[in-house]
Amino acid sequence: MLAGSIALLLAACSPADEAAAPAAVPVRTITVAESTLPNVIELPGRVEPVRTAEVRARVTGIVQQRLYEEGTYVSAGQPLFRIDPRELRASYAQTQASLERARSTAANARAVVDRYRPLVEENAISAQEYDAAVAAARQADASVAEIRAQLDAAGLQLGYTTVRAPISGRAGRAQVTEGALVSQSEGTLLTKIEQTSSVYVTFNQSASELLAVRDRINSGEIDYAGRETAEVRLTFADGTDYDVPGRLDFLAFSVDEETGTVEVRAEFPNSNGVLLPGEFVRAKISVGTISNGIAVPQRAVTVNQNGGSVYVVDVDGLAQMRPVKLGAMLGEQWIVKSGLKVGDKVIVSNLQKIRPGAPVKPVETPVGNKAPATAATKPEKAAAQAGAE
Known part of the structure; x- marks a missing residue:
């Protein structure tokens, strides 16, 4: 019985009471x-239009009418704004009248020369008088040319009262309304036009990382012939991918002193207008393969x-x-x-x-x-x- 009790006591104090080892x-x-694998470089970038035109006032006057619908596509040469032309129209008419007066004076001066020519040959008048008449005729012709140039300038100014689109593209919202005073000297901004049928995406690559990629290409670690243009694909901020790939079309040959980066740019087709100027995206640039x-x-x-x-x-x-x-x-x-x-x-x-x-x-x-x-x-x-x- 004593031996049985000792056995029971030892059993109660055995390692069975210890915590079991965790199961795998x-x-x-x-x-x-x-x-x-493809060698992919991922960088953040910003979408930019391939062409942007700022439409500014080229004459001083009051805006009479906006002739386009904001946010729509406009063609090159399409009227966008009309500025009150009455003052410039009057100036054009005044210059035109001055031109007619100058032409009459020039015609009279040429007639005097024609009359003096036979007289000077007959010594009826002095050569000095004839030379003065010739000089007066040339001066009258010069005045005609000068005023004609002024008339052309006045015609240009009058034409600028109809503000036209310099390029085709999507016109933004108007920066002025009817009745606003716009200034030629200040170049008042009227609106912007952006071409987005294709867009640029610009991003900055660290100069040190760019050199590292170049060294890996030279050492053969990256297989990149360099003859083809590197393909670029985009990912939006929400994680979705842009279906159409782009191609690198520009690599800066200088390093930004403040950031230590090199500017890189790719061009993407954007016929559906999904890529919006100013939008942030992530670009994946495929530069060769890694074996x-x-x-x-x-x-x-x-x-x-x-x-x-x-x-x-x-x-x-x-x-x-x-x-x-x-x-x-x-x-x-x-x-x-x-x-x-x-x-x-x-x-x-x-x-x-x-x-x-x-x-x-x-x-x-x-x-x-x-x-x-x-x-x-x-x-x-x-x-x-x-x-x-």
Whole structure:
């Protein structure tokens, strides 16, 4: 009986009372491998019209009427505003009258020369008188030319009272209303016209990163012939993609002293008017391919303000968090620039149930496929169902 009591006492104090070791969490994994991936540079950019014209007043006067509908398409030469022409019309008529008077004076001076020519040959008048008559005729002709030029200028000023569109495009809202005084000297802004059938997207690339890309191309790490124009694709602020790709058409040959960046520009077709001037977008520029690139599924990556991180399985079967430097998104995969190496096992499921150092039970998942149910034991099947996304 004493021996039985001692055995019961020892059983009560056995390690069974200690906390059981945590069970391994079943997870799906993929093995990191190299593959040929596009080299994508992602940058923020701003949409700009290919052409912008500021319509300004070229004469001083009162706006009588707006002749276009705000926000509509206008053609080059189409009337947009009418400025009161009465004062300039009177000035034009006055100049025209001065021209007629000058023409009459010139005609009279030429007639005097014609009369003096035979007289000077007969010594009926002195050569000095004849020369004075010739000079007076030339001066009268010069006055005619001067006033004709003034009349042309007055005609231009009168024509400017009808303000026309300098280019075709979409006209913005009017900056003045009927009755407003506009000034030629100040160049009063009346409206703007933007051509958006195709648009520019400008963005700035760090000079150091641009040099790094150039070095990788020269070293052969990036396969880029350079003969073709780099393709650019856009993503809107809400995450949707713009369907039509664009092409790089400009690269600045100087570095901005204040920002240390180089300006890059791409042109995009915009016949449907989806891209709006001033809009912020993200541009993905494809510059060649990388033969030894690494990509992991999006669901395996946790993105934070410092970049991204993934869970990998170490040699002891424990989950370890690994910070990674992310590149661009390709479909449902993140390009990983650094932080992973070939052969690493990356966890792609049950991330919310694991912590760094937690034991896991990995089930290999072929890239791009679901784990086959026949390849797992009953507990693994249950884990696959619990971790399915």
